[in-house]
Amino acid sequence: MSERATGERRLPAGTAAAVLLVAGIAVLGLVLALTGRPSRSAAPDAGSAPAATAAAGDAVPPATGCAPRDTDPSLPQEPPADVTWSVVSTAVLPTSAAAGPTRFEGPVARCYARTPRGALMAAVNLFYRVGLAAPRTTVAQRQVVAGPGRDEMIRQLRQVDEQVRPGELAQVAGYRFVSYTPDTTVVTLVNGSAAAGSLKSLDVTVQWQDGDWKLVARPDGWTSTPATSLHSLVGFTPFGGV
Template sequence: MGLFSSDRDADGDSDGEGTSVFAERGFIASAIVIGAVLICLVVWFMLGGRSDNPTAGPSQTPSTLVPTGQPTDTGPTGPPATPTEQPTATKTAPPPPNSHTGGCHDHSPDQAIPRVAAPVGVSWQFEAEMLIPLQAAGGPATTSPDGVRSCFAHSPTGAVLAAMVLLGQIQNPAVGIAALRSRVIAGPGKTAALAAAKDDRATPPTMAGELQFSGFKVLDYTTTRTIIQVVANLENKAYGAMPVTMQWSHGDWYAVLQDDGTFNGSVEPDILSSLSGYVRFSGAS
């Protein structure tokens, strides 16, 4: 089971597309169904001991459904957009792997929600084959010995960075397991994802693709949780958007999984005809 799901799984889809992160709709199925963020997690998960993760109580765990009154996407009115960007790492010097300033160490970070302009001062580094954003101010400010990045600013920008960095790290077989175990809120969803990964870990991915971030939209933000629509493109063929919920706990942002072990539960992915209404944010030149 992938961490993103689609209602079409119950219809007996034979292409295994329910395991992709940005699952597609209809005619563009083969374009968006990639392991995207977390495709075929079973290949990368392994058994591990319990981690000292924060736990989410029933009143803390947010839903990935867009709250009433928040902007929503009604879906494309035409054919999906065709990305043309080619990913390249930026030349901006990345923040140090461990820092005592910035990230979660900043006690008064900027609380402005990025709605038009992308965060500044960002460098992009490859996490395996995927570019992830790093910012001295927003984080990550800490990198563990096993390569997991953490310590993000308690701000909307910090939450965006935390979501994208986590998605990129789970995509990386070298750190994916550790990232899932230490950067996801403990609960039924995390347990379900790990259990499914354990059952299917010997099954190699049937589909692969080059996934790169293209942008985002902050759908809802409070100081305790945020919902971010993350946009990615697959091999410059189409844009796909999925909601990711992040929760502030124990001094950092952690991802929240639905009870079925996915990020989105029953919320269908959006196939975008353009990035209108989204903040363009990518490591492509």
């Protein structure tokens, strides 16, 4: 496990299984774990601030000092050439010195290039990492666009207390760009396994804000569209570390 993964040991199933839609159910904290185990709701933290005020991460300065080198404006037909993969809790996530992330602060992986490749790397990392943080709301507060969707996400993240065991989490398997601008990008991610017949696709949106890409949450707290089952990766670019 890489040094970047230090402190990223917990992966609440109520977030990861829901956010990653492995079972095709998408509501945070209201899902079945991959093994069919019912999610457990944790008792509310009496000392926790209401979700609407849990935005301390907004005070984090823009991504100054970042140095991703990628400047290619074309949509990638292949993943970044310098991608390496690291285990972060139960997820295998990509890093690119050219496209990002290039800065790691606990569970937060930031500094992405403002290019299609940077947006792709952000979409994969933020989509998975939002369920890996300890405390659970760290990534949501710092790397999800502020608004009702993030508030609802944080509210739900505070209420779940369950883990996905190694081997249960569907890993990223491919991607396809839906749309790209330097300000907003929509990427269809595929996770699961073709061999196991568990491939699913879902759309993830990232937005350029405060000098970096951030994840966009829907008003209901979802971090993606509902999942669609696939039979193969035809039409998608394979992209995965397992």
